[in-house]
Amino acid sequence: MTKGLEGVVAVTSEISSIIDGVLTYRGINIDDLADNASFEEVLYLLWHGDLPNRTQLNQLRDQLNRYSDIPEEIVSQMKSYPKTANTMAVLRSVVSALSLYDEQADDISRDANMEKAIKLTAQLPVLITAYNHYRHGRERVKPNPDYSFAQNFLYMLNGEEPTDVAVQAFNKALVLHADHELNASTFSARVTTATLSDMYSAVTSAIGTLKGPLHGGANEQVMAMLEEIGTVDNAETYIKRKLDAKEKIMGFGHRVYKDGDPRARHLQQMSRQLAEQKGDTKWYDLSVKIEQIVEREKGLKPNVDFYSASVYTYLGLPRDLFTPIFAMSRISGWTAHILEQYDNNRLIRPRAEYTGHGNRPYVPLEER
Ligand SMILES: CC(=O)SCCNC(=O)CCNC(=O)[C@H](O)C(C)(C)COP(=O)(O)OP(=O)(O)OC[C@H]1O[C@@H](n2cnc3c(N)ncnc32)[C@H](O)[C@@H]1OP(=O)(O)O
Numbered sequence: 300m301t302k303g304l305e306g307v308v309a310v311t312s313e314i315s316s317i318i319d320g321v322l323t324y325r326g327i328n329i330d331d332l333a334d335n336a337s338f339e340e341v342l343y344l345l346w347h348g349d350l351p352n353r354t355q356l357n358q359l360r361d362q363l364n365r366y367s368d369i370p371e372e373i374v375s376q377m378k379s380y381p382k383t384a385n386t387m388a389v390l391r392s393v394v395s396a397l398s399l400y401d402e403q404a405d406d407i408s409r410d411a412n413m414e415k416a417i418k419l420t421a422q423l424p425v426l427i428t429a430y431n432h433y434r435h436g437r438e439r440v441k442p443n444p445d446y447s448f449a450q451n452f453l454y455m456l457n458g459e460e461p462t463d464v465a466v467q468a469f470n471k472a473l474v475l476h477a478d479h480e481l482n483a484s485t486f487s488a489r490v491t492t493a494t495l496s497d498m499y500s501a502v503t504s505a506i507g508t509l510k511g512p513l514h515g516g517a518n519e520q521v522m523a524m525l526e527e528i529g530t531v532d533n534a535e536t537y538i539k540r541k542l543d544a545k546e547k548i549m550g551f552g553h554r555v556y557k558d559g560d561p562r563a564r565h566l567q568q569m570s571r572q573l574a575e576q577k578g579d580t581k582w583y584d585l586s587v588k589i590e591q592i593v594e595r596e597k598g599l600k601p602n603v604d605f606y607s608a609s610v611y612t613y614l615g616l617p618r619d620l621f622t623p624i625f626a627m628s629r630i631s632g633w634t635a636h637i638l639e640q641y642d643n644n645r646l647i648r649p650r651a652e653y654t655g656h657g658n659r660p661y662v663p664l665e666e667r
């Protein structure tokens with residue numbers, strides 16, 4: 300038995316690979332994609348296996364625009380949710396509820412699944428930004444069909460045209476979070492799919508799994524930690540106290556990368572650039588200091604969630620939207636894996652090594 304299934308190969312996949320610390324999507328190095336690709340190109344790449352040509356990309360953009368509507372029933376539901384609800388719980392609930400209004404929800408044919416993948420990807424930014432407006436008592440901002448995916452999210456969130464710098468940084472963050480081999484939430488999605496359940500159920504499972512602080516939820520915890528520490532001078536005492544208490548430092552360590560997460564390097568650079576452009580390097584300087592201490596004390600390196608916290612903060616994004624934003628990007632990987640699982644399916648059902656009591660008789664209630 301391998302605790303946490305460490306190192307266990309559970310599926311074959313052609314979607315993304317992590318080999319010797321190098322991450323690729325469909326064989327293309329993440330460094331190349333991060334520097335050059337739009338999130339829409341990455342969507343196409345993950346779903347179809349190759350980068351799109353101009354016509355294919357335009358078609359996908361049209362489909363994303365066409366499918367971004369959300370049912371009025373979902374709007375009323377979200378308006379009735381508590382204003383202080385956990386945003387990942389909101390997302391999990393609305394994605395589950397969306398299936399009730401999709402006539403194709405239980406159609407698991409490839410065409411219907413492909414359409415649902417595009418629909419869910421188009422709807423997630425609309426849902427996240429709409430709830431953010433409703434909880435503040437405002438009406439939502441509808442997407443602008445002329446905008447890119449990254450541009451539209453920032454536009455819907457703030458109701459104003461985002462700067463080019465913000466759009467470029469946000470697009471890169473989306474590209475970096477899109478897929479990551481058999482991470483916990485993707486595994487959840489594949490386990491659900493393998494029972495021949497539907498795509499909404501699989502994505503709902505994945506959202507619930509991403510929410511946890513050992514996985515996608517870590518980005519919000521990182522920002523909470525930065526805020527708690529406050530200044531570079533407080534970092535040493537804070538981190539040492541945590542480590543002495545055997546507590547985890549959020550945003551560090553990884554099940555697969557033992558020598559650094561390639562995505563973290565991009566996010567660090569982005570954090571520095573945004574900090575300098577803003578003329579406020581507080582969160583960047585503090586993050587660098589924490590990185591130095593954790594590396595020195597534990598030999599651990601930052602993962603994707605560490606510098607994304609300061610990047611999102613510099614972009615003015617609310618802390619409790621960080622993990623929904625992760626989901627908004629990772630939906631691309633989840634749906635690609637769901638499609639791949641349906642294409643080559645077998646029920647995923649491992650065994651448990653039983654470590655409980657031996658055979659015992661049933662003791663009647665009055666004798667206990
Ligand atoms: C998108 C993502 O999901 S990226 C990961 C996001 N999660 C986090 O950032 C949460 C903090 N990190 C962690 O909890 C872990 O590093 C995980 C969950 C990412 C990986 O966990 P595992 O592969 O199970 O490693 P495990 O928890 O066994 O750690 C191995 C050792 O390193 C220590 N360690 C690992 N991560 C950390 C950390 N962030 N802070 C302090 N110590 C750590 C463990 O305590 C353990 O030490 P020990 O051998 O003395 O007991």
Ligand SMILES: O=C([O-])CC(=O)C(=O)O
Pocket residue numbers: 478479481482483514554555602603
């Ligand atoms: O792969 C993992 O275990 C976690 C991770 O980095 C991700 O999902 O991006």
